[in-house]
Amino acid sequence: MKNVLGRRGLAVVFGAAACLGLVSTAIAGLAAGPTYNLKKLKGSVTADGSSTVGPYTTAAAELFRRAGATGVQLTVGISGTGGGFQRFCKGEIDLSDASRPMRNSEAAACKTNSIGSWRAFTVANDALTVVVNQQNTWARCLTVAELKKIWEPGSKVDNWKDVRAGFPDVPLKLFGPGTDSGTFDYFTEAINGRARASRSDYQASEDDNVLVQGVSGERGGMAYFGFSYFTENQSRLNAIQIANPKTSQCVAPSKATVFNNSYRPLARPLFIYAKGSSFARTEVQAFLDYIFDNEVAIANRADFISLTPKQLKRARTNFILAVKAAKRT
Amino acid sequence: MTTAVPTSLAGGPRRRVWRNRLFQLAMLSCMFVAFGTLALLLADTLITGWPELSRRLLTGLPSTVPGEAGARPAILATLYLGLLVLVFSVPIGVLTAIYLEEYANRERWWNRAIEVNIQNLAAVPAIVYGILGLAFIVRGIGVGRVVLAGGLILTLVVLPTVVVASREAIRAVPDSIRQGAFALGATKWQVVWRQVLPASIPGIATGSILALSRAVGETAPLIMVGAITYVAFNPSLFGPYTALPVQIYNWTKQPDPGFQTLAAAAAIVLLAIVLSMNAVAIFLRNRYRKQW
Amino acid sequence: MTQMEAPRIDSSRIAEVSHGLDRSEVESRERVFSVRDLSVAYHGNVALENVELVEIRRRIGMVFQKPNPFPKSIYDNIAFGPRVLGMKGSLDERVEQALHQAALWDEVKDRLKDGALGLSGGQQQRLCIARALAVEPDVILMDEPASALDPISTTRIEDLMHELKRDYTIVIVTHNMQQAARVADMTAFFSVDVEEDGSGRRGILVEYDATTKIFTTPSDKRTEDYVTGRFG
Incomplete structure (x- = not known):
């Protein structure tokens, strides 16, 4: 028939559009209380930021949901620490995952956009891990000075024999994270003394799995990344012990050494930044409250190192202050 | 011999x-x-x-533990995005093609400019549309990082392809059909709407569905406009979402090797979606194939 | 050009049809449908500018050299014209009547919903004639309607023309002199003149008269040369 086909096509198309029109609405919660009835919570919480912290927030969101908060729509993005802060300071998100503290320039952006106050919470710990190939039998422990010799800007070290007298003549192949990552910022600050100051003639990738593959396929390979990438790939890589600058003792990265503060200087805290105004919403409060109540479970689930009791206490106090501040306004 | x-x-x-x-x-x-x-x-x-490849993958929610992770929100959002792209790109693309083929006067420089532009736009990398979409759709007109914005941006990505394919289909309709219709006193609009368009539907459908399957597989522009990676609820038009390609991309970056297999399984699902779309395209082409 | 029974076309004006009429031009799509270069004397008016082309096309039915049925069913091919023109009355009756007039009804009455492209070439051409008849034109213009057909189909088309000329004025363009002699009552002979200033070729009307006179005792030398086969 003439144009029946054309008309029917349009009808289908518009019908489908109408179905999509069913829109979920967010209803903000009301009064804040010390305990939260998770089952009654509604609304949405948006988080974005570091891909290192992302799995932690995701695990927290999962357990939060399982604990009964099915009415809260929690989303976690991984735009990177810098990307997360950018969105955070535009007021687009409630929580910003960060693997390093906020920079002054970022804080300035937050202020010019007048998003109000914000608070940083330490939520977990990570051990930046320096890894080498499994056939590397010589490098068991390195000092900060040796690492600096390798990684500092302008470094020309390209053979293991130049790292320390007695090391074999094996070409050194370096792999590292991209310059957008918080890991890069933290490592360069801890080892080279200044954030973002690093030699640049190494193979960089935003994808840590690429680094894992690079080092496991290269006898003289070396890389650094978050602890969880090492624990998942222990069978393919060796972790280097780091000589503690104070005690000069060689310390391997582990939950215990981070916890007792001996793995230095590469143990780092991970943060979630929260917008002050978001605390006015019960679902945001309840989510953070849930995190501090279930810190260990969340850290274990996502393969992170949990907070020390001291860190947890500080985070808790910080949280309670934030809730009070939100009530006042 | x-x-x-x-x-x-x-x-x-x-x-x-x-x-x-x-x-x-x-x-x-x-x-x-x-x-x-x-x-x-x-x-x-x-x-x-x-x-x-299990039922959990199709119906479960994402998780930090590979053994518990599914991709239902991502699969649903991908289907929604596909629908949105269809709703937006086909009418706009086909009408543009009709204008260029049937109405535009090639003597005029602006019509030639439009033509050249559309050809070039078809070759622009998708990430560029992502940046454009972030600036103008997500932030500019303030749609936000929602399914609708993703659909609009993917529409931009595939629109030139739809236009080019529809033009080819319209051009393939022999002039004798137009002449026959004109000779009976039909107006230009009647000739286009009742003869040319129905006759070019197989070509338009094929081109549109192939463009659609490209949109469904796109990752880069969606990452730009914030297809978030952890979404534990079914997407809605004005809600946050993640798409299947983004979910796959994210899984391949996870430390736990279990996610690599999960990513491969999700890739099979995506492949199945794309292949079944192409199958529909082939079916339509064969079903409505015309001889002149 | 051959012409059969032209009661409604003012023969004194027919020369004006010749203006700018060139075979290649007639065949080019734009010219046929814009008619602008073709000052047609129609009901005593010279159709030039400011005419509703759509209306002119409706009143002058057109059958093309190659059968061009729409890629639709037989029924929809005939019904297209009445539908787009919004003609009143029963569509089914109109379709049946047109098919009867085109002597196609008996062959297709059981498969009206089948695709028109499945018909033979001769049937397709009669379908195109039926399609033209369905909108009730004043004149039917046939441009070499049988040149793409086999002899048997050609005979059927010619028989049909004899049937139709009782009700319609039919203008047919042909290069086939025998066909002109067989079907036409009145014949016009067109030729081309090469412009002296080299600006191109120009169609001219050489002679217009009763068919028998044109073919037996033409008054123009060029006509005589053509019908006796001295050129062409």
């Missing part, structure tokens, strides 16, 4: 015959390179992902 063939004929063109065969061989090996790589990739994905 039979013995009846005279020797003069059998012996002469041997060199030419050999060249002929050589060329065939060269073409065949080229085809194997192209096809073999694809087959290898497919086989690798299938073998890696098959064990994880």
Whole structure:
């Protein structure tokens, strides 16, 4: 028939559009209380930021949901620490995952956009891990000075024999994270003394799995990344012990050494930044409250190192202050 | 060859015959390179992902633990995005194509400029549309990082392709059909709407669905406009979302190797979606194939 | 150009049809449908500018050299014209009547919903004639309607023309002199003149008269040369 086909096509198309029109609405919660009835919570919480912290927030969101908060729509993005802060300071998100503290320039952006106050919470710990190939039998422990010799800007070290007298003549192949990552910022600050100051003639990738593959396929390979990438790939890589600058003792990265503060200087805290105004919403409060109540479970689930009791206490106090501040306004 | 063939004929063109065969061989090996790589990739994905291809993957929510993770929100959002792209790109693309083919005067420089522009836009990398979409759709007109914004941006990505395909289809309608309709006193609009358009539907449908399957597989622009990676609820038009390609990309970056297999399994799902779309395209083409 | 029974076309004006009429031009799509270069004397008016082309096309039915049925069913091919023109009355009756007039009804009455492209070439051409008849034109213009057909189909088309000329004015363009002699009552002979200033070729009307006179005792030398086969 003439144009029946054309008309029917349009009808289908518009019908489908109408179905999509069913829109979920967010209803903000009301009064804040010390305990939260998770089952009654509604609304949405948006988080974005570091891909290192992302799995932690995701695990927290999962357990939060399982604990009964099915009415809260929690989303976690991984735009990177810098990307997360950018969105955070535009007021687009409630929580910003960060693997390093906020920079002054970022804080300035937050202020010019007048998003109000914000608070940083330490939520977990990570051990930046320096890894080498499994056939590397010589490098068991390195000092900060040796690492600096390798990684500092302008470094020309390209053979293991130049790292320390007695090391074999094996070409050194370096792999590292991209310059957008918080890991890069933290490592360069801890080892080279200044954030973002690093030699640049190494193979960089935003994808840590690429680094894992690079080092496991290269006898003289070396890389650094978050602890969880090492624990998942222990069978393919060796972790280097780091000589503690104070005690000069060689310390391997582990939950215990981070916890007792001996793995230095590469143990780092991970943060979630929260917008002050978001605390006015019960679902945001309840989510953070849930995190501090279930810190260990969340850290274990996502393969992170949990907070020390001291860190947890500080985070808790910080949280309670934030809730009070939100009530006042 | 039979013995009846005279020797003069059998012996002469041997060199030419050999060249002929050589060329065939060269073409065949080229085809194997192209096809073999694809087959290898497919086989690798299938073998890696098959064990994880479960109901949980289709209906479960994402998780930090590979053994518990599913991709339902991502799969649903991908289907929604596909629908949105269809709703937006087909009417706009087809009407543009009709204008360019049936109404535009090629003598005018602006019509030629539009044509050249559309051809070029079809070759612009998708990430560029992502940046554009972030600036103008997500932040500019303030749609936000929601399914609708993703659909609009993917529409931009595939619109030039839809226009080009629709133009080809419209151009393939013989002039004799237009003449026949005009001769009966039909107006231009009636000729286009009742003769040219129905006759070009197979071509338009094929082109549109192929463009659609491209949109469904796009990752880069969606990452730009914030297809978030952890979404534990079914997407809605104005809600946050993640898409299947983004979910796959995210899983491949996870430390736990269990996610690699999960990513392969999700890739199979995506492949199944794209292939079934292409199957629909082929079906439509065969069903409505016209001879003139 | 051959012409059959032209009661409604003012023969004194027919020369004006010749203006700018060139075979290649007639065949080019734009010209046929814009008619602008073709000052047609129609009901005593010279159709030039400011005419509703759509209306002119409706009143002058057109059958093309190659059968061009729409890629639709037989029924929809005939019904297209009445539908787009919004003609009143029963569509089914109109379709049946047009098919009867085009002597196609008996062959297709059981498969009206089948695709028109499945018909033979001759049937397709009669379908195109039926399609033209369905909108009730004043004049039917046939541009070499049988040149793409086999002899048997050609005969059927010619028989049909004899049937139709009782009700319609039919103008047919043909290069086939025998066909002109067989079907036409009045014949016009057109030729081309090469412009002296080299600006191109120009169609001219050489002679217009009763068919028998044109073919037996033409008054123009060029006509005589053509019908006796001295050129062409």
